[in-house]
Amino acid sequence: MSRYSCRRSARSVYVGVDTVSGAELHWDLESSRNLNALAVGPSGSGKTVSLACLANRLARRFGFSILAIDMKGEYADLLGSFYNLRIRMVNPVVQRLNPCNTPEQLLTAVRAVFGERAAARYSYVLRIACEASEPLDKVASEYIGYEPLARFSECFSGESSVSIGSLFAAPTVLYLGSLLRICPRCVPAMYTFVLESAISLDKPRELILIVDEAWSVARYLSPRDLSAYLRLARSANVGVFMATQSLDDAPEPRVLIENSSLLLLFASDPAFAARLGSYVKVPQDVFEEVYRGLGVGECIAKIPGVGGYRICYVDPSPIR
Structure with missing residues (x-):
């Protein structure tokens, strides 16, 4: 694991703390090939809070808008209550x-x-x-x-008065929990529709699109199409933040990893670590040893502007 110290710049966002050196870690957007982020880990590991706090910082520091595709209602509470953003909630079953x-x-x-x-x-x-x-x-x-x-x-x-363009104009949570209960097969279709629209339509500002349970859309797209979406996102001023419990259900997990500038790998059991470690450029024995010692909110992180992989505590503080 690298000990390179990352300093804050005019175009960077605070991520958290290196638990080995104690140094602050900042994501340098200028050195990123895109604004995509991938958080992988089981329930309760901290991936949802991590993506929400980073989206909040980008919104407050650089004026990004946020659209979170939410399955469990977590992002509405996090962004609206904890981070005090004025969130519009849209449920396509009702609205x-x-x-x-x-x-x-x-x-x-x-x-x-x-x-x-x-x-x-x-x-x-x-x-x-x-x-x-x-x-x-x-x-x-x-x-x-x-x-x-x-x-x-x-x-x-x-x-309807809820136009597609309005979803990208202000912080919005598109809640799909009701749709999941009615017809699970419709959920990845809605994911795909929103992703296609975010890249294809004009937007008033840069956008962070949070894709919860990303595997459910990735499994229906060919590796070529998925890679194309993620590559086109940058040119469309869209950063795709993906949260998933597993990479095993994706048609080609490396497509998600290789098209994400920020990578957060959260703690789980040794078997999970073994599978996840096979996708990243860290010696397997080192990866598994470090991975088993991580607590909630801690992850192995690859952050643009920081050399190599770091052991990072993602700071969820709303004020940074």
Whole structure:
């Protein structure tokens, strides 16, 4: 593990403390090839708090907007209560999204999750709804078949006041817990739709897109498509923050790692460490020995502007 000391710069954000040297660790955005971050670890390890605190610091220090795709309602509490951000909560089961003029984004989501055949059959309904600005459910009745597609269509309405662009304009939490209970297959489709829209549409400012349970969307995208999304994010002023309990469900875990500038690997059992260690450039015996000694909020971190991997306590303090 490197002992290189990272100093704060005009374009950096505080991450936490090196538990070996006691030095502060700062993420240097200028030396980052992108603004993507990946946090891997089990429930309770600190990955959710870590991504929320970093997003909060970017919002306050540099004016980034935040859109968190939330499965369990955690980000709304963290960003709204703990970090005192004015958060808008959107539940697409209750507050439908207006997809007008974004048929390609919808089709990309359907194609990725439900397959080419379903996308070809469903494209007719999607295009009519988007281009005619009609409520999607009124024309969806013309499609008879796969129930998850019908459920997915129910999240959109041409008469809705919740436009896709408004999700990126101010700190927002898109809560998908209700959608998960109704139809789990629709959740990765919504992830894909939002990711496609974030990269394709104009945004008023730089955006941090927090993707909770990232494996659930990664497993439906080919490695090539996933890599393309993550590479295009930087040119679209989007930083994709991904939280996942496992890399094993992704079609190609190295795509997530190689396209993330910031990497946070949180504590777990030895078997988990062995699998995770195979993906990073740290000697396996060293990785497992260090990994087993980590506590909550501590991780093995790779931070742009810092040499090598560091043992880091991610400081969740709201004031930095």
